[in-house]
Amino acid sequence: MKEIVVISGKGGTGKTSITAALASLAQQSCVVVDCDVDAADMHLLLQPDFAHKEDFYSGQVAKIDEMLCRNCGRCADVCRFDAIGFKEGHYVIDELLCEGCGYCARVCRPSAIEMRERLVGAWYTSKTKYGSDMVHAKLSIGAENSGKLVAKVKKEGKAMALAQHKSLMIVDGSPGIGCPVVSSLSGANFVLLVTEPTLSGLHDLKRVYEVVKRFRIKAGCIINKSDLNATVCAQIEEFLEEEAILHVKNIPYTKAFSHAMIQGQTVSEYSDPELKRLLEESFETIKQTLGV
Amino acid sequence: MKIAIASGKGGTGKTTLSTNLAMFLGESESVVLVDLDVEEPNSHLFLKSELLRKEDKMKMIPRWESGSCTLCNECVELCNFHALICLGNEILIFPNLCHSCYACSELCPTHSLPMEAQKMGELSHFLAHPIEFVEGRLNIGEEQAVSLIAQTKKYVEKHFYDETITLYDSPPGTSCPVIESIKDADFVILVTEPTPFGLHDLTLAVETTRALGKKFGVVINRYGMGDDAVETYCQNENIAILAKIPHLLEIAQCYSAGKLIYPEVDSFKQALEEIATFIKTLSQEEVVQ
Ligand code: SF4
Ligand code: SF4
Ligand code: SF4
Ligand code: SF4
Numbered sequence: 097m098k099e100i101v102v103i104s105g106k107g108g109t110g111k112t113s114i115t116a117a118l119a120s121l122a123q124q125s126c127v128v129v130d131c132d133v134d135a136a137d138m139h140l141l142l143q144p145d146f147a148h149k150e151d152f153y154s155g156q157v158a159k160i161d162e163m164l165c166r167n168c169g170r171c172a173d174v175c176r177f178d179a180i181g182f183k184e185g186h187y188v189i190d191e192l193l194c195e196g197c198g199y200c201a202r203v204c205r206p207s208a209i210e211m212r213e214r215l216v217g218a219w220y221t222s223k224t225k226y227g228s229d230m231v232h233a234k235l236s237i238g239a240e241n242s243g244k245l246v247a248k249v250k251k252e253g254k255a256m257a258l259a260q261h262k263s264l265m266i267v268d269g270s271p272g273i274g275c276p277v278v279s280s281l282s283g284a285n286f287v288l289l290v291t292e293p294t295l296s297g298l299h300d301l302k303r304v305y306e307v308v309k310r311f312r313i314k315a316g317c318i319i320n321k322s323d324l325n326a327t328v329c330a331q332i333e334e335f336l337e338e339e340a341i342l343h344v345k346n347i348p349y350t351k352a353f354s355h356a357m358i359q360g361q362t363v364s365e366y367s368d369p370e371l372k373r374l375l376e377e378s379f380e381t382i383k384q385t386l387g388v
Numbered sequence: 389m390k391i392a393i394a395s396g397k398g399g400t401g402k403t404t405l406s407t408n409l410a411m412f413l414g415e416s417e418s419v420v421l422v423d424l425d426v427e428e429p430n431s432h433l434f435l436k437s438e439l440l441r442k443e444d445k446m447k448m449i450p451r452w453e454s455g456s457c458t459l460c461n462e463c464v465e466l467c468n469f470h471a472l473i474c475l476g477n478e479i480l481i482f483p484n485l486c487h488s489c490y491a492c493s494e495l496c497p498t499h500s501l502p503m504e505a506q507k508m509g510e511l512s513h514f515l516a517h518p519i520e521f522v523e524g525r526l527n528i529g530e531e532q533a534v535s536l537i538a539q540t541k542k543y544v545e546k547h548f549y550d551e552t553i554t555l556y557d558s559p560p561g562t563s564c565p566v567i568e569s570i571k572d573a574d575f576v577i578l579v580t581e582p583t584p585f586g587l588h589d590l591t592l593a594v595e596t597t598r599a600l601g602k603k604f605g606v607v608i609n610r611y612g613m614g615d616d617a618v619e620t621y622c623q624n625e626n627i628a629i630l631a632k633i634p635h636l637l638e639i640a641q642c643y644s645a646g647k648l649i650y651p652e653v654d655s656f657k658q659a660l661e662e663i664a665t666f667i668k669t670l671s672q673e674e675v676v677q
Contacts, residue, residue, distance in 0.1 A: 106399065107400070108399015108401075134561040134563055135396050135397040135592060174490070198466070211468075238563065271398050272427050273528065274427050293644060294645075295645065299433060300428060303428065324640055324641065327645075328644055328645070349637075349640075357584050357614070360584065
């Protein structure tokens, strides 16, 4: 089983649309994983059935038992995150601010503070409209540590792909260059970088490639909206050559991406033969590189 | 007045709006633009700026003093983030995992873990005539974005007067860093685009903004590219649409070259005027209150 992770560093490059297109080309030979847990969108194109849901807990959050509390204020003194305030005669904890360090609970003499598991989101296993399996998740508002939820989603996807002897796992990676994207890259056999020829696209591509390099994963790049700016496009191509990143394909600017999205379709099922061909060729190139 | 410019997700045009709106408002008001997308600050790409000041931003992490340590193991047990381990006769510290809670340091019976500053990122203050521009930038691999966002905001509060219009370019998403960047804003502008992705991300952003009890309005970017579901949603939810920025190739081309858009594209400038008018009514409301 080979694992392809699609990332972009920057949002809005068409990463999710392209990932969904690859998933629709792979049909049932793959398991699809959406690691963009902060703002998961792929379900809008692949229409999974949300068949199975599990809550995800990570880290802790402090809770004061008012019956035991003697209002001494020691907890508020030690909390470095301003999470404990005094309201209407009681010490109260703001769950959005609490980092779960547990310091307050250790200094409370009457043991009035309990550390509880924090519910940070939920993950799902589904069947997509192609009949392939999909693992995806939703992070609760204000939750952090999406890296752990990403790792969980990936682990479940991998177990599923191995159990069903699938040849591929296609992952919509997390945005950015932080902890979540690191989690979404771990264990990958191929990273597909989706970028666009804008100054910030190039800038973010370079930054996110720094992260990819550390993992020593084979990388390829699709330049989407390639005809938007010839100068920047050439700069990106130069960068790919310097870094020996496989230049998979240029995809010209087309309205088909948004039109397909509005109809809840992937761009490879949407009737634009030219675009479809470009995506099929991209998929072939990637498969050849991976030897699947 | 503090205005946060946010969006459920990256790529909706948040930075385009922030930079252009800041420069446009700057023609008649005192404005500071603050890039709080500390993991990937991009505003600087669109502004010609001159560096006024640069500061290292630090976070506090414990340093182990072997001489006084009795290897009682208490610190290892109490760190909730597993940032300390005991290996043989040594206590090892993993700075990336440390949340700077001070628990180990202050509870160590022999005071063998004093807290020390370590660089986590940089803050830069620029003049981007006529506005000023402040950027927080996290070191690659560093995870405590929230702390750097808080420190960047603190710097701005210290160096600028209240009557200055502060525009925060917020990080994408709905997690902790976004909350930190909008929690003390007087108003939040949510940027979206008229597609199913745009609508889906907008609903998450609205949920977050409402959970924080903030006043907010929506700017629809790339208007005309998709369907009218975003508009219908805003009407049903009673959300003000502050402006619609048309979907034009010209705008995308200006953006791709790192240029400001309103000096070149009239319809874009009109949209900024509508937003500026709205912001002025907001600040008058403030005076009345
Ligand atoms: S330390 Fe314990 S007893 Fe004191 S105010 Fe906090 S919760 Fe109450
Ligand atoms: S667990 Fe830590 S962050 Fe949360 S309230 Fe207690 S001291 Fe503050
Ligand atoms: S708590 Fe202090 S004395 Fe005990 S092992 Fe840690 S550093 Fe050493
Ligand atoms: S300061 Fe807090 S998070 Fe950091 S090592 Fe000590 S106990 Fe752990």
